[in-house]
Amino acid sequence: MAxxxxxxxxxxxxxxxxxxxxxxxxxxxxxxxxxxxxxxDNVKCIKCGLCYIVCPEGCISEGSDGYYSADLDYCKGCxxxxxxxxxxxxxxxxxx
Amino acid sequence: xxxxxxxxxxxxxxVTSVELLALAAIEEGKYAQGFPSFGPERRGxxxxxxxxxxxxxxxxxxxxxxxxxxxxxxxxxxxxxxxAEGLKPEGVLIVNTAKTPAEVRKxxxxxxxxxxxxxxxIARKELGVPITNTTMIGALVRLTGIVKLDSLKVPVEHRxxxxxxKNLTAMKxxxxxxxxx
Amino acid sequence: MxxxxxxxxAVAAAxxxxxxxxxxxxxxxxxxxxxxAEHLSNIVADGRIDAEFITVESEHSAxxxxxxxxxxxxxxxxxxxxxxxxxMHEVLPIASxxxxxxxxxxxxxAVSGPxxxxxxxxxxxxxxxxxxxxxxxxxxxxVVDMMIQAFKIAEHRDVQLPVNVNIDGxxxxxxxxxxxxxxxxxxxxxxxxxxxxxxxxxxxxVSMGTFAMNDVYTEVMKAKDAALVNSKEVILAVWKEWxxxxxxxxxxxxxxxxxxxxxxxxxxxxxxxxxxxxIDELRKKGIPAGLLKMKLWRPFPFDELKxxxxxxxTLIVTDRAVSFGGPGGPVxxxxxxxxxxxPTRPAxxxxxxxxxxxxxxxxxxxxxxxxxAKAGRKKxxxxxxxYGVREA
Numbered sequence: 001m002a003x004x005x006x007x008x009x010x011x012x013x014x015x016x017x018x019x020x021x022x023x024x025x026x027x028x029x030x031x032x033x034x035x036x037x038x039x040x041d042n043v044k045c046i047k048c049g050l051c052y053i054v055c056p057e058g059c060i061s062e063g064s065d066g067y068y069s070a071d072l073d074y075c076k077g078c079x080x081x082x083x084x085x086x087x088x089x090x091x092x093x094x095x096x
Numbered sequence: 097x098x099x100x101x102x103x104x105x106x107x108x109x110x111v112t113s114v115e116l117l118a119l120a121a122i123e124e125g126k127y128a129q130g131f132p133s134f135g136p137e138r139r140g141x142x143x144x145x146x147x148x149x150x151x152x153x154x155x156x157x158x159x160x161x162x163x164x165x166x167x168x169x170x171x172x173x174x175x176x177x178x179x180a181e182g183l184k185p186e187g188v189l190i191v192n193t194a195k196t197p198a199e200v201r202k203x204x205x206x207x208x209x210x211x212x213x214x215x216x217x218i219a220r221k222e223l224g225v226p227i228t229n230t231t232m233i234g235a236l237v238r239l240t241g242i243v244k245l246d247s248l249k250v251p252v253e254h255r256x257x258x259x260x261x262k263n264l265t266a267m268k269x270x271x272x273x274x275x276x277x
Numbered sequence: 278m279x280x281x282x283x284x285x286x287a288v289a290a291a292x293x294x295x296x297x298x299x300x301x302x303x304x305x306x307x308x309x310x311x312x313x314a315e316h317l318s319n320i321v322a323d324g325r326i327d328a329e330f331i332t333v334e335s336e337h338s339a340x341x342x343x344x345x346x347x348x349x350x351x352x353x354x355x356x357x358x359x360x361x362x363x364x365m366h367e368v369l370p371i372a373s374x375x376x377x378x379x380x381x382x383x384x385x386x387a388v389s390g391p392x393x394x395x396x397x398x399x400x401x402x403x404x405x406x407x408x409x410x411x412x413x414x415x416x417x418x419x420v421v422d423m424m425i426q427a428f429k430i431a432e433h434r435d436v437q438l439p440v441n442v443n444i445d446g447x448x449x450x451x452x453x454x455x456x457x458x459x460x461x462x463x464x465x466x467x468x469x470x471x472x473x474x475x476x477x478x479x480x481x482x483v484s485m486g487t488f489a490m491n492d493v494y495t496e497v498m499k500a501k502d503a504a505l506v507n508s509k510e511v512i513l514a515v516w517k518e519w520x521x522x523x524x525x526x527x528x529x530x531x532x533x534x535x536x537x538x539x540x541x542x543x544x545x546x547x548x549x550x551x552x553x554x555x556i557d558e559l560r561k562k563g564i565p566a567g568l569l570k571m572k573l574w575r576p577f578p579f580d581e582l583k584x585x586x587x588x589x590x591t592l593i594v595t596d597r598a599v600s601f602g603g604p605g606g607p608v609x610x611x612x613x614x615x616x617x618x619x620p621t622r623p624a625x626x627x628x629x630x631x632x633x634x635x636x637x638x639x640x641x642x643x644x645x646x647x648x649x650a651k652a653g654r655k656k657x658x659x660x661x662x663x664y665g666v667r668e669a
Contacts (some may be wrong), residue, residue, distance in 0.1 A: 114453070115283075115285070115453050118453040118454070119283040119453065120280065120285050121283075122281060122454075122455040123281035123283070125281075127454075127455055128283065128453075128454065128455065129452055129453065129454050130452070130453035131447075131451055131453065132282075132451055134309075134395055134396075134447035134448075134451065134634060135394065135395065135447075135634075136308075136394065154454075155550040155551065155553055155554050156550070156551050156554055156639060157448055157547050157548070157550050157551050158551050158636050158637060158638040159636045159638075160638070161638075185629075193432045251283075252418075
């Protein structure tokens with residue numbers, strides 16, 4: 001969990017609740033929600049990139065070798081990538 | 097303060113009449129209001145429009161129920177609506193008709209002054225169309241002196257551009273030809 | 278001083294916005310506001326000012342587009358009425374919470390049902406708690422002046438709130454009457470270009486329209502309330518400056534023949550003028566009546582109201598809307614609440630008048646006051662009355 005960054009008092013509320021620090025949602029590590037994590041079998045993977053497209057968190061990226069992986073700081077373990085991967089290259093594996 | 101009620105049908109230009117008259121009065125430095133009967137706009141349906149003109153600021157914003165003058169753009173409305181309703185006994189009723197004021201009096205329950213002008217004939221001749229809203233202003237000005245006829249020049253030119261001159265001619269003819277009974 | 282010209286008030290409202298050099302107009306037409314929408318569109322189409330006109334498919338979208346444009350730092354105008362305003366309702370508190378200085382002309386009209394297109398205040402009253410500054414105009418001149426003042430108030434760094442200018446539908450919008458259009462140079466001097474507090478721009482990203490749960494929502498609401506309350510000082514200062522530059526004075530509650538008045542009547546909007554004529558007539562008859570015309574509805578002018586009613590025995594509050602099953606009219610409810618803790622206060626009578634375009638003539642206002650004069654401090658059976666309602 002990110003540290004609380006909201007105002008201490010009403011006088012410190014930014015006008016219109018404008019957040020001046022772009023990308024501050026990145027402080028929120030949704031990876032802590034995860035019960036299962038996706039694991040890629042690169043033997044089956046055809047590098048189609050469908051997992052990258054469908055990930056609702058946008059946490060899947062392409063590595064320098066062309067294969068894909070999830071950023072586990074943000075992956076919620078929703079399993080959509082696994083469900084959509086038609087060559088069945090992704091498996092959901094229990095945490096821990 | 098002079099209060100005027102105009103009777104016409106939706107699309108005949110009664111609202112344009114009240115606007116032009118108000119603008120002419122304001123042009124003279126007077127105070128004036130011009131407004132339609134509030135509500136939906138329906139082509140062909142009987143409608144009314146109103147003017148107030150005064151030398152001092154007009155504060156009253158309610159409707160007009162006892163006008164000093166009534167102008168009827170369309171003779172066909174006589175009998176359809178009570179055009180003389182609330183008209184002050186010392187007021188004047190001006191009707192667009194080929195009839196004489198005496199003949200009009202037979203069809204309308206009003207004891208005061210009645211004036212008649214064949215605005216449709218004038219408009220047909222001068223404008224080429226039987227639209228009488230500007231023509232009837234001439235008759236109104238003659239009967240009431242509510243504004244000077246010259247004061248309509250600017251608003252009519254602004255409104256009608258190229259065909260303003262025709263409207264002003266029709267207005268002047270109604271001013272000259274209105275038959276006061 | 279510029280010459281008085283004859284102009285339809287709805288058109289004058291749009292012209293006033295043009296004098297303010299608006300950048301964006303996002304408007305959906307609705308009776309009796311349509312002439313405002315049409316004329317704003319004409320101004321943009323004719324290239325008279327460098328602005329965009331966004332044609333939208335609803336009022337919900339009109340306000341949403343207005344907010345988006347305002348967030349980029351544009352000066353934005355919109356306008357609506359009745360059902361349009363009701364449809365906009367969902368978005369209104371977001372505009373104020375995001376502190377977007379949008380100016381909206383409202384051609385006040387009754388709300389359905391039954392369907393009615395004529396004037397009363399039942400459209401604006403449900404928007405009371407949206408966090409907008411709310412001004413009420415009495416005549417065409419005030420419409421023009423308030424539209425220009427509204428931008429200055431809204432954009433002031435200590436305010437940054439949206440402002441609505443209430444214009445009685447038909448009674449004002451459809452009226453051709455004489456008024457002075459301020460000079461463009463004078464308006465430019467009065468209203469400098471808008472300097473936003475924050476803008477949406479790809480070069481300097483910020484987040485607007487953020488998320489806040491129970492841990493911070495209370496603080497945000499307190500900040501919004503404080504913004505509204507504190508805006509009054511700026512409104513008064515803007516009105517002072519207006520008077521100095523343009524010679525026309527504005528007050529939150531304008532008194533008319535209040536000196537020595539034992540019976541006061543309070544009105545909002547265009548009926549103040551007809552009521553003033555009634556007060557003149559009553560004074561001729563020796564009845565000590567006076568009139569209070571409320572121009573500022575939000576933020577509510579508590580101090581001014583308390584001061585204005587001092588010494589009066591009876592206060593007749595007229596309402597153009599109903600708070601069904603509530604205190605009668607919304608204005609009377611607020612006036613009662615504002616005066617509750619005063620050591621002495623006038624007897625308050627609430628007359629609900631002019632609903633759905635029902636006309637109020639001079640004699641009607643006179644009747645209301647004379648009835649109150651006769652009753653004196655005798656307590657009424659009902660807390661409010663639908664004036665002129667036909668009874669069995």
